[in-house]
Structures are given as C-alpha cells and as structure tokens.
Amino acid sequence: xxxxxxxxxxxxxxxxxxxxxxxxxxxxxxxxxxxxxxxxxxxxxxxxxxxxxxxxxxxxxxxxxxxxxxxxxxxxxxxxxxxxxxxxxxxxxxxxxxxxxxxxxxxxxxxxxxxxxxxxxxxxxxxxxxxxxxxxxxxxxxxxxxxxxxxxxxxxxxxxxxxxxxxxxxxxxxxxxxxxxxxxxxxxxxxxxxxxxxxxxxxxxxxxxxxxxxxxxxxxxxxxxxxxxxxxxxxxxxxxxxxxxxxxxxxxxxxxxxxxxxxxxxxxxxxxxxxxxxxxxxxxxxxxxxxxxxxxxxxxxxxxxxxxxxxxxxxxxxxx
Amino acid sequence: xxxxxxxxxxxxxxxxxxxxxxxxxxxxxxxxxxxxxxxxxxxxxxxxxxxxxxxxxxxxxxxxxxxxxxxxxxxxxxxxxxxxxxxxxxxxxxxxxxxxxxxxxxxxxxxxxxxxxxxxxxxxxxxxxxxxxxxxxxxxxxxxxxxxxxxxxxxxxxxxxxxxxxxxxxxxxxxxxxxxxxxxxxxxxxxxxxxxxxxxxxxxxxxxxxxxxxxxxxxxxxxxxxxxxxxxxxxxxxxxxxxxxxxxxxxxxxxxxxxxxxxxxxxxxxxxxxxxxxxxxxxxxxxxxxxxxxxxxxx
Amino acid sequence: xxxxxxxxxxxxxxxxxxxxxxxxxxxxxxxxxxxxxxxxxxxxxxxxxxxxxxxxxxxxxxxxxxxxxxxxxxxxxxxxxxxxxxxxxxxxxxxxxxxxxxxxxxxxxxxxxxxxxxxxxxxxxxxxxxxxxxxxxxxxxxxxxxxxxxxxxxxxxxxxxxxxxxxxxxxxxxxxxxxxxxxxxxxxxxxxxxxxxxxxxxxxxxxxxxxxxxxxxxxxxxxxxxxxxxxxxxxxxxxxxxxxxxxxxxxxxxxxxxxxxxxxxxxxxxxxxxxxxxxxxxxxxxxxxxxxxxxxxxxxxxxxxxxxxxxxxxxxxxxxxxxxxxxx
Numbered sequence: 048x049x050x051x052x053x054x055x056x057x058x059x060x061x062x063x064x065x066x067x068x069x070x071x072x073x074x075x076x077x078x079x080x081x082x083x084x085x086x087x088x089x090x091x092x093x094x095x096x097x098x099x100x101x102x103x104x105x106x107x108x109x110x111x112x113x114x115x116x117x118x119x120x121x122x123x124x125x126x127x128x129x130x131x132x133x134x135x136x137x138x139x140x141x142x143x144x145x146x147x148x149x150x151x152x153x154x155x156x157x158x159x160x161x162x163x164x165x166x167x168x169x170x171x172x173x174x175x176x177x178x179x180x181x182x183x184x185x186x187x188x189x190x191x192x193x194x195x196x197x198x199x200x201x202x203x204x205x206x207x208x209x210x211x212x213x214x215x216x217x218x219x220x221x222x223x224x225x226x227x228x229x230x231x232x233x234x235x236x237x238x239x240x241x242x243x244x245x246x247x248x249x250x251x252x253x254x255x256x257x258x259x260x261x262x263x264x265x266x267x268x269x270x271x272x273x274x275x276x277x278x279x280x281x282x283x284x285x286x287x288x289x290x291x292x293x294x295x296x297x298x299x300x301x302x303x304x305x306x307x308x309x310x311x312x313x314x315x316x317x318x319x320x321x322x323x324x325x326x327x328x329x330x331x332x333x334x335x336x337x338x339x340x341x342x343x344x345x346x347x348x349x350x351x352x353x354x355x356x357x358x359x360x361x362x363x364x365x366x367x
Numbered sequence: 368x369x370x371x372x373x374x375x376x377x378x379x380x381x382x383x384x385x386x387x388x389x390x391x392x393x394x395x396x397x398x399x400x401x402x403x404x405x406x407x408x409x410x411x412x413x414x415x416x417x418x419x420x421x422x423x424x425x426x427x428x429x430x431x432x433x434x435x436x437x438x439x440x441x442x443x444x445x446x447x448x449x450x451x452x453x454x455x456x457x458x459x460x461x462x463x464x465x466x467x468x469x470x471x472x473x474x475x476x477x478x479x480x481x482x483x484x485x486x487x488x489x490x491x492x493x494x495x496x497x498x499x500x501x502x503x504x505x506x507x508x509x510x511x512x513x514x515x516x517x518x519x520x521x522x523x524x525x526x527x528x529x530x531x532x533x534x535x536x537x538x539x540x541x542x543x544x545x546x547x548x549x550x551x552x553x554x555x556x557x558x559x560x561x562x563x564x565x566x567x568x569x570x571x572x573x574x575x576x577x578x579x580x581x582x583x584x585x586x587x588x589x590x591x592x593x594x595x596x597x598x599x600x601x602x603x604x605x606x607x608x609x610x611x612x613x614x615x616x617x618x619x620x621x622x623x624x625x626x627x628x629x630x631x632x633x634x635x636x637x638x639x640x641x642x643x644x645x646x647x648x649x650x651x652x653x654x655x656x657x658x659x660x661x662x663x664x665x666x
Numbered sequence: 667x668x669x670x671x672x673x674x675x676x677x678x679x680x681x682x683x684x685x686x687x688x689x690x691x692x693x694x695x696x697x698x699x700x701x702x703x704x705x706x707x708x709x710x711x712x713x714x715x716x717x718x719x720x721x722x723x724x725x726x727x728x729x730x731x732x733x734x735x736x737x738x739x740x741x742x743x744x745x746x747x748x749x750x751x752x753x754x755x756x757x758x759x760x761x762x763x764x765x766x767x768x769x770x771x772x773x774x775x776x777x778x779x780x781x782x783x784x785x786x787x788x789x790x791x792x793x794x795x796x797x798x799x800x801x802x803x804x805x806x807x808x809x810x811x812x813x814x815x816x817x818x819x820x821x822x823x824x825x826x827x828x829x830x831x832x833x834x835x836x837x838x839x840x841x842x843x844x845x846x847x848x849x850x851x852x853x854x855x856x857x858x859x860x861x862x863x864x865x866x867x868x869x870x871x872x873x874x875x876x877x878x879x880x881x882x883x884x885x886x887x888x889x890x891x892x893x894x895x896x897x898x899x900x901x902x903x904x905x906x907x908x909x910x911x912x913x914x915x916x917x918x919x920x921x922x923x924x925x926x927x928x929x930x931x932x933x934x935x936x937x938x939x940x941x942x943x944x945x946x947x948x949x950x951x952x953x954x955x956x957x958x959x960x961x962x963x964x965x966x967x968x969x970x971x972x973x974x975x976x977x978x979x980x981x982x983x984x985x986x987x988x989x990x991x992x993x994x
Contacts, residue, residue, distance in 0.1 A: 064509060072518045079522040202650035203643050204598040206605055210625050210639045218632045226628075265768040271724055272763070273783040273834060274756030277748075284771050291773060299508060306511040313605050314625050328517055329607045340518065344510055351509070362773050363818040 050359070057355065061348045066129050068344045069337060073125050076333045115141065115334065132341050142332045151323060151335070156342060158229060159312070159320035163305045163346060165239045170246030170304075171297075177247065178254025178293075179286060185259065193255060197248025205307035209241045209314035227316040238311050242304055249300055250293070257289035264288075291362040298351045305347045394583070397659040404655025407648035414645050418468035421461035429454065429462040430613045438631050447637045450623070456637055459615040463638070466616055470530050471596040475589060477535025478596075482542020489543065490550030500543065507540035513599055520608045530610065534599050538592070545588055549581055583660030590653035594646045601642065617642045669740075670697035671842055671874050672721070677734030679713070679720050679898075689945040690716045690729070692898040692953075695972075700841070703868060703875045705885030705892045705906075707921065711944065713898035714878050718844050720744075722759055723751040738842075757787040760835030764847035766827035770819040776830050777803075777815030783837040802833040807863065825856035829863065836867065843868075846878045861888060882921045886910060894918045897945055897953025900972055902981040914990040915981045916958045952984070960985050960992075 097104040112118040115138075116127050131138060137148035181193040216237060217226040225234045261267065262285050270284045309321030320339055327335035359365045398404055417424075427433070432453030439449045447456035489500040507515075515537035523529035597617075603609040604618020612619065617638050624634035679691035691713040698704045708714045719725050721736040721743050736743040739758070743751065755761070763769045771779055777799050784795040796815075803811035806829040819827055828848065835843055845864065849857035865888060868875050879885050885892055885906075892909045894902040894917060902915040913922060945953065951966040952958070958965065962985070970982040983989065 064506060067506060068510065068514075071515075075518050075522045080524065198650055198654060199647060202594060202646040204602065204646070206602065206621070207639055207643050207646070210621055210628075210635055211643075213625055213628050214632055214635055214639075217628050265763060265765060266771040268724060269761075269763060269769045269831070269834065270771070270782075271752075272722070272755055272761035273786060273837075274752045274754070275782060275786050276752055279786075283774070288771065288773055302509070302511050306513050310602055310605055313622065324517075325606055328521060331521070336518075336521070340514060343514060347510060364772060364820050 050356075053359065054352070054356065057352050061345075061352065062133065064348060065133070065341060065344055069129050069132055069341060070125055072337050072340050073128055074121075076336065077121060077124075079331070114139075114144070128337070132338065137338045138334050140332055140335050142326075142330050142335075148335055148338050152320075152338070152342070155319045155323045158317060159308050160346060162235070162238055162242060162308045162311070162317075162319065163301075163350070165235065166242035166246065166304055166308075167301050167350065169239060170243040170250050173243070174247040174250025175254050175286075175290075177251035179258060179281075181251060181255040182258035182262070183281065190255070193248070193251045196244075197252040200245035200248030203245070204310065205241045205245060205304075206310035206314055208244055209238070209311045212237045212241055213314060229317045229319070234315075234317070238308075238315050238317060241311050242307050245307075246300060246304055250297070253293045253296055254289060257292040258285055261285050261289040261292070287361065291358065294354055294358045294361070298354050301350050301354070302347045305343060305350065309343070394659040398655045401651075401655040401658065403651040407651030407655070410644060410648035411652055414464060414648070415468065417461060418464040421465045425455075425458035425461045427455035427458040429458055429615050438634075440631075440633050448631075448633045450620075450634055451627075451631075454615070456620075456634065459620060460617075460638060460641060463615045463617050463620065464641075466527070466610055466614055467597055467600055469527060470534065470600050470610075471593050473527075473531035474535035474538065474596045474599075475592040477531060478538030478592065479542050479585075479589065481536065481539035483546050485539060486543035486546025487550060490547040490554075497547075501547070504540040504544050507537065508544075512537035513602055516599055516603065517606070517608060520603060525608065525611045527610070530600065530603070534596050534603075538596070542588060542592075545584060549584060553580075583656075586660060587653060587657045590649065590656050594649035594653070597642075597646060597649070670737075671700050671702075672736065672738045672876075673697040674717065674721060675735045675737070677717060677720065677736065678732040679716050679725070679729055680732055681726070681729045683728070686946045689948060690898050691720070692945075692949055694734075694895070694898070694900055696893055696900065696903065698842070698874050698876060700874055701872055702891065703877065703889040705877045705879065705889030706895060707879060707882050707885045707892060708895035709880055712895040714895045715846050716898075717895075718846065718876060718878060722755055722761070722844070723748065724755075724761075753787070756783050756835075756840070757789065757838045758840050759842045759844060760838070760840040762828070762831050762835045762843065762845045762848045765851045766824050766831050767851065769831055770827055772819055774818075775816050776819060776822070780830065780833050780837055783834055787838050789838045798837070799833075802837060803830075805867075806830070806833045807859075808833075823856075824852050825859060828852060828856075828860055832860075832863065832867070836871075839871065839873075841873055843873055843875045844878070845875060847880070848877070849884065850879070850881070857884075864888070882924075894921065897949065899949070899953060899982060900980075901954070901983070902979075903972065904979040904981075908976070908979050912976065912979065912990070914975060914986045914993070915983045916960055916985075916989055917954050918981075919989070919993060952982075960989055 096107070109118070116124050119127065135149070137152070140146040140148055140151070177189075177193050181187075181190040184190055213226045216224045224237055226237060228234055262281075266288075267280065267284055270280045275284070308319070309324055311317075312319045312321030313325065320342065323335065324339040324343075326332065327339055433445075433449065433455070435453070437449060437453040438451055439445055441448045445455045445457065447460065449455055450459070485500050485503075489497040512534075516533045519533035519536060520529065523533055600609060600616065601618035601621065604616045605622045606618075607622075609616050609618050620638040621635065621642070624631065624638065628635055673695075674697070675695045677691050677694045678689075681688040681690055694713070694717050696704070706714045706717070716725070716729065720729065720731050721738075723743070723746075725731070731744055734744065738754070741750075741754075743754070746754070770776065777796075780799045780802060781792075781795045784790045784798065785792070789795070790798055799815065800811040803814060808814055808826060808829055819830070822830065832848075843864075848864070849860050852860060861884065864875065867873075875889075877885060877888055886909070889906055891905050892903070893900055894913075894915065896917050902909070902913060902918045904913070909918070913919060949969050951968060952961075952970050955961045955965040964984050968984070970984050972980050972982045975981045975986055
C-alpha cells in the first residue's frame with residue numbers, strides 16, 4: 048500500500064526531526080548558566096553547603112545527578128533522553144521532584160491540542176469560502192474586506208487579539224462570554240477565535256490568489272470550451288485545483304498557530320501547555336521544558352503530516 | 368498625426384543609468400499609490416523617531432514610580448495613566464518603543480547576516496554545502512523560530528544582546544533561502560542570459576538587472592522581518608522571558624495589564640493599541656514595498 | 667451551396683491594457699461551409715485566435731468585441747447570453763487548444779474529463795457516456811482504453827494528451843471543430859500523427875474544421891481554403907491550390923518563402939524583416955507597411971481593403987498586381 052509506505056516514511060522523518068530538536072535543546076540547556084543541569088552550575092549553587100558539610104554536599108550531588116542521569120557523559124545523557132521522550136517516559140520534574148511530568152501534561156496537553164486543531168479547522172472552514180467569494184467577486188467590498196482583514200490578521204499576533212477580546216468581552220460586553228479559565232465549551236470560543244482570526248485571513252488570501260491563478264489556466268478554458276456550466280466549472284475545476292496549490296503553504300502557517308496557542312493560553316489564563324512551558328522555562332525545569340518543546344514540535348509535525356496526507360489524496364501527481 | 372503604430376518594449380532598446388534610477392523611482396511611484404502603505408510609513412517613521420529621542424522627551428524615568436499616583440486613569444500629569452506602582456505609562460511606552468526597536472532591528476540584522484553568509488555559501492558553492500545548508504533550512508522552517516528563541520534565551524540570558532541573538536539566530540533560514548534563490552536565478556536566469564547574449568558587460572548586467580532585483584527582494588524580506596521580530600519580542604515578554612524588569616516592554620505591559628483588565632483597562636488600551644498599530648503599519652509598508660518592487664508583485 | 671455554417675462579419679476586437687488599448691481584430695469577415703477545412707495562418711499576435719475565441723465567447727477578461735456579427739446556425743453568437751453560449755460550446759462547436767500539457771485538468775481522471783462534455787450537454791446518459799468514452803479513446807488511437815480511462819493527464823505523453831483533447835472536443839459530435847494551433851507544442855513526428863488523425867476524423871464525420879496555425883505548410887496540407895491574417899486584418903484569402911500558385915500579397919509571399927527555402931541547402935533563409943508590432947491605435951494605413959519591401963506613401967495613408975484578385979481569391983494590398991508581376 049502506497050499510502051502506508053508514505054505515512055511511515057513521513058513518520059520516520061518526523062522522528063528524525065524530533066531527535067534533532069531534543070538534541071539541540073538538551074545541549075543548549077546543558078550549557079545554560081541557570082539551573083542545575085551542568086555539574087559546575089550545580090556545584091556553584093551548592094558551594095556554601097560544601098564548606099559546611101562536604102559529606103552531605105557529595106550526597107546531594109550524587110543523588111540529584113543520578114536521578115536525572117547527569118553523571119553520564121553528555122552523549123549518553125542525550126541518547127537516554129531521546130529514548131525516554133520517544134517512548135513517552137517523561138520522568139519527573141526538576142523543580143518538584145515528586146511530580147510526574149506525565150501527570151502534569153495529562154490535563155494540559157488535550158486542551159492545547161483541542162485549541163490548535165479547533166482553530167485550524169475553523170480557519171479552513173471559514174477561510175476557504177471567503178477566499179472563493181473574494182476571487183469570484185474581485186475588487187468588490189468582500190474582496191477588500193478579505194484582503195485587509197488577512198493583512199491585519201498577519202500583522203496582529205494572536206496574543207494582541209486575545210488582549211483586545213479580553214477588553215471587549217471583559218469590559219465592554221461584560222458577561223456575554225467568559226474571558227478567563229477553562230472548563231466549559233464557552234471558554235473555548237474566544238481563544239479559538241483569536242487563534243483562527245489570522246489564519247482565516249491568510250487562508251482566504253491564499254485561496255483567493257490561488258483561485259484567480261487557476262481560473263486563468265488553460266484547463267479552465269478547456270472546461271469552458273466543453274460548455275461546462277459556471278458553478279460546476281468553478282467547483283470541480285477551479286476550487287479543487289486551487290486547494291492543491293493552497294494546501295502546501297498551510298503547513299508553516301499552522302505551525303505558527305500551534306505556537307500561538309501558548310501565548311493565547313497565557314492571556315486567557317487557560318491551564319494548558321503554554322502555562323506548563325512558562326513554569327518550565329522560567330524556573331529552569333529542564334526535563335519539563337524539553338518535554339514541552341518535544342510535544343509542541345510533535346503537534347506541529349503531526350499537523351503537517353495530516354496536511355500532506357490530505358494533499359496526496361486531492362492531487363494525483365503527488366508521489367506517495 | 369505621427370505614426371500611430373507604436374512598438375512595445377523591444378529587448379534591444381537602449382538602456383542607461385537613467386533607466387536604472389528610474390526603476391527605483393517607478394517603484395516609489397507605485398508605492399505612493401498605495402494609501403495604506405503611505406500611512407503605515409508615516410507611523411513607522413514617527414515610531415522610529417520616538418524610539419530614538421524617547422529618553423529625552425519622556426516626562427518620567429522608567430524605573431521610578433510615583434507611589435502617590437498608582438493605577439490612575441489618564442490625567443494631565445500622566446496622559447496615558449499610571450500602572451500599579453505608579454509608573455507613567457506614556458514614559459513606559461516611549462522606553463518600550465526604544466527597547467523593541469533596538470532588539471527587532473538587531474535581531475533582523477543578525478538573521479539577515481547569517482542568512483546572507485549561508486545563502487551565498489549554498490548558492491555559490493553548491494554540492495555538499497548546498498545540500499547540508501538547505502537541509503538545515505528545512506529543519507528550521509518546520510518549527511517556529513520562537514521555540515528556538517525560548518531555548519536560546521535560557522542559555523544566553525535576558526539582556527539586550529542576548530535577546531537580539533536569541534531572536535536573530537533562529538531567523539536565518541528564510542533569508543538564506545531567499546539569497547540562495549537569488550544567486551541561482553542570477554547565475555542561470557534567462558534575463559541575464561539574454562543580456563549576456565546581447566553582449567552586455569558583467570558590470571552592466573550586475574547594475575542593470577541584478578541590483579534592482581536583489582535590492583527589491585531583500586528590502587521586502589527585511590520589511591516583513593522586523594514586525595515578525597517585534598511579535599517575537601513581545602511573545603517572549605508575555606512568557607516572562609523578555610527583557611528583565613524594570614526595563615519596560617510592550618509584551619510585559621500587555622501581560623501585566625491583562626491580569627487585571629477589569630479593574631484598569633486603560634493600562635491595556637495604550638500599549639496594546641500602539642503595538643497593534645505599529646505591527647499593522649510595518650506590514651502595510653512591507654506589502655506596499657512588495658507590490659512596488661517585487662518583480663512578480665501585485666495582482 | 668446553402669447557408670454557410672459559420673459566418674463572421676466585420677468583427678472588431680480590442681484589448682484594454684493598463685496604459686493603452688490593443689487593436690487585436692480590425693474588421694475580419696469570412697465564412698466556413700459545412701465540410702470545409704479552413705486554415706487561418708498568421709504570426710502570433712495577428713489576431714487569428716482572438717477572432718475565433720471571441721466568436722465562441724472565450725475571449726480573455728480584458729478583451730472586448732466592439733462590433734461585428736458571428737452567425738452560426740441562424741444565431742448571432744456575439745449577441746447570445748453566456749448561458750446560451752455554454753450550450754453551444756462543446757455540443758455544436760468543439761475546440762482543441764495549443765498546449766496539451768496545460769489544457770487538461772491535472773487532478774481529474776481523463777475519462778471523466780471526456781465524459782463531462784457529454785454529461786453537461788445531456789448528450790448521453792452516464793452508462794452510455796462511459797461506453798462512448800471508451801470508444802472515443804479507442805478511435806483516438808489510445809491503447810487499452812478501459813484502464814487508461816482512470817489515468818490522470820500527467821501519466822500521458824504530449825501527443826497522447828492532445829488525442830485526449832480531441833476526444834473531448836469531439837465527444838458530442840460537433841459540426842465545427844476549432845483547432846487552435848493543435849500541433850505547435852508537439853514533436854514533428856507526433857505532429858504528423860495528430861494531423862493524420864484529424865484528417866481522418868474529418869472525413870469520417872463530415873464536420874468542418876478551422877485550423878488556426880502559424881505553420882503555412884501545415885495549413886496547405888490540411889485545408890481546402892486559406893486565410894492569411896496580419897495586424898488583425900485578413901491579408902489574403904484563397905483556395906489552397908490558388909494560394910500555392912498565385913499568392914500575391916507581399917506578406918503571404920514572405921510566409922511562403924520562409925518555409926520553401928528552408929529545405930534548400932546553400933540558400934539563405936529569407937525571413938520577413940523586423941518583428942510584428944502591437945497595434946495600439948486604429949489603423950491609418952496598411953499594417954504590414956513597415957515590414958514590406960513594396961511600401962509606398964499610399965500604403966501608409968490608406969488602409970487597403972480586401973478586394974477580388976481573380977476567382978475565389980481576395981487580397982488586401984494596393985500593389986498586388988505589381989508584386990505579382992515582379993514575383994513571377
């Protein structure tokens with residue numbers, strides 16, 4: 048089966064990329080001045096203790112280092128770490144050694160996944176028809192609105208939009224929609240809108256450009272020469288072909304959306320991956336930081352894989 | 368009536384320095400037709416001037432707060448109001464503009480320089496260097512630069528230089544790819560081939576065909592790069608990983624204000640509003656440049 | 667002879683560009699009878715495709731028909747609403763375009779693309795259309811139609827794709843086939859195959875064909891009558907035999923010479939001097955005046971009209987008699 052082969056090939060690619068991500072972030076964190084990954088930073092931090100009680104000092108050092116595998120040579124540490132991450136054995140947090148990272152993520156991750164995928168879905172569902180209308184009614188008010196909104200969407204990051212939403216629904220239209228927290232579906236509405244807004248514009252803009260280009264192509268002329276009616280021609284020949292051209296640019300765009308979730312979560316105070324990451328990074332909790340980077344990267348690449356699979360289904364020229 | 372049959376531009380028509388200069392002039396003319404781009408440019412210029420002269424015109428120091436006037440709405444003494452420790456928001460914003468500009472311009476330059484070096488290397492050397500560099504480009508492009516920026520901040524710290532590097536280093540891939548493609552298109556481009564076939568000298572080819580193309584493409588890329596970096600700086604601050612307090616920044620002002628938006632919404636109006644308008648302006652300018660100078664630009 | 671199948675009368679077409687207008691077709695009139703093969707020859711930009719495309723409503727967006735009529739089966743095509751034209755295109759008039767690499771929908775199975783023409787016009791039901799598609803593919807010389815039905819355009823060579831284009835154009839058995847440079851994008855040997863196929867289909871079905879081409883030799887081989895166009899005007903119009911024997915328009919002579927002499931070794935190829943210009947204003951003289959060896963002041967001041975020049979032979983040149991004498 049070609050599709051199975053295609054997917055497994057892509058999964059191997061994803062794994063290689065993730066291994067590189069883990070390696071790069073591990074090395075960087077190993078050499079960072081804050082925190083306790085490197086023996087020397089740990090030693091500096093515990094220097095007072097070393098003077099008072101050398102035995103205890105040695106004990107603390109050994110215990111800490113063996114727990115996080117820091118006593119091994121760097122390459123072994125990395126290899127071990129990669130293996131643990133890829134088998135979803137995330138270990139314990141460094142700041143709260145009693146806390147299992149997996150437990151912390153159990154609640155946070157699904158929320159982030161839902162926000163990211165929900166906004167991607169929403170932006171396609173709204174963006175594609177908008178783009179079609181803008182392309183067909185070129186230079187009409189719909190067209191101007193789409194191009195201006197998409198430019199604005201590209202310029203204004205999700206977190207600024209989130210702030211505006213908080214202002215609007217927290218101050219002006221108080222009580223219509225909740226602006227903080229997580230728990231029921233209503234609290235998902237504003238974050239998803241903030242995350243999608245930019246994408247809706249971008250998707251619509253790409254769709255517009257792509258459809259205009261497609262409608263100028265020779266095979267559209269052939270369809271017209273066949274006498275195909277307007278809407279069948281637009282949908283079957285125009286839109287389907289422009290989707291193939293558009294899908295390829297969506298991958299990077301959605302990567303940015305996933306990134307945007309962690310900002311938007313901050314503003315709306317949603318206990319998801321973004322907050323976990325913030326704690327991890329600001330408190331130098333390396334295992335937690337690397338794990339969250341790993342998960343965020345995975346989300347982005349799985350989204351890309353889905354885009355590629357859809358692409359391969361629409362366009363027969365793609366070699367599986 | 369003179370001859371009413373006129374020729375369209377033929378390839379052997381005389382080209383001169385004047386024509387080249389007029390290409391930029393034509394671009395400027397096209398840019399001016401773009402109303403939003405011109406408005407954006409005006410704002411960008413004001414923003415940059417505010418960044419440069421900020422410390423001299425700011426009515427208050429950014430470090431000291433007026434404890435007798437905390438969480439005030441806009442008044443004559445504090446036209447944008449004050450925050451929870453009595454910082455004058457107007458002064459805070461002026462200093463934020465300065466810090467944001469320093470980091471954004473610095474980071475864009477860092478990305479650009481790395482991009483030029485690696486892009487030239489890949490494009491001119493070809494072979495293995497090209498393959499490796501382009502693979503690295505692909506790797507960098509799969510993941511958002513912000514992810515790398517976060518990790519780099521941990522390693523480098525939270526000063527001006529560290530932030531410039533943390534945001535600048537991961538941003539090289541796009542520029543490298545652009546430079547490489549420019550190099551390749553220049554080396555084997557049809558236009559250059561045609562010019563060479565017509566007997567144009569190397570220097571002439573470089574001046575007449577390469578320079579406008581290169582300057583245009585790079586200008587557009589840089590114009591899009593700066594607002595992108597501004598977003599990243601603010602994103603880092605929201606994450607609590609931006610410049611160390613007390614240096615003010617848009618991200619930290621927005622993050623702080625959004626925590627208590629119900630009580631003191633004006634603390635959000637000005638920073639968020641100015642930040643959004645600035646990003647929009649940069650983007651309108653970039654968009655205008657693209658349509659004015661990019662060879663494929665426009666609809 | 668009865669009514670002509672298609673008669674175009676005094677057609678004018680303009681294109682608007684950002685700064686100016688292009689006068690693409692300037693008063694073209696001709697007819698095509700049932701069973702006739704007409705060749706329209708000219709350089710690119712001579713207005714030959716534009717003439718036909720405007721008749722069937724496939725003009726580019728910026729093109730505008732400023733005057734003229736195009737009567738087809740008693741209807742003026744230029745006055746029809748777009749929906750009525752849709753009914754005629756594909757059913758009564760089939761079109762084959764120049765570039766088979768880009769003229770087929772890349773993500774639609776070729777069988778579906780052929781069937782679509784029949785289904786759109788309710789020419790056949792689903793099952794019948796499928797059977798007919800297989801038959802058409804077979805007729806076009808595509809081996810193993812049943813499995814090729816499901817193939818996509820990129821799985822075919824250029825020649826094969828052009829055969830599919832022809833199958834699409836012929837799906838509803840049109841009375842008129844417009845072939846717009848049908849072989850230009852193909853290899854020479856494939857060109858011959860496609861031409862032979864078209865010739866054969868024309869004979870079997872008794873349809874009319876308008877062959878638009880810049881290839882003078884191809885037109886003389888394939889067509890009964892020939893029209894030479896330049897600057898959006900008809901320069902010369904004759905039966906093929908007469909044309910070969912007694913073409914007298916300097917432009918036609920140039921076209922003829924440019925192919926005849928290529929074959930002879932040692933002889934210099936004599937191209938027509940200079941390149942064609944784009945007309946951005948109404949004509950005030952002969953459009954060919956700038957490139958013609960026989961130009962006089964009159965040519966620049968007075969637009970030559972199409973006039974009889976022997977039986978079944980018309981041309982638009984002030985000096986045709988002198989030129990004819992000089993050449994012969």
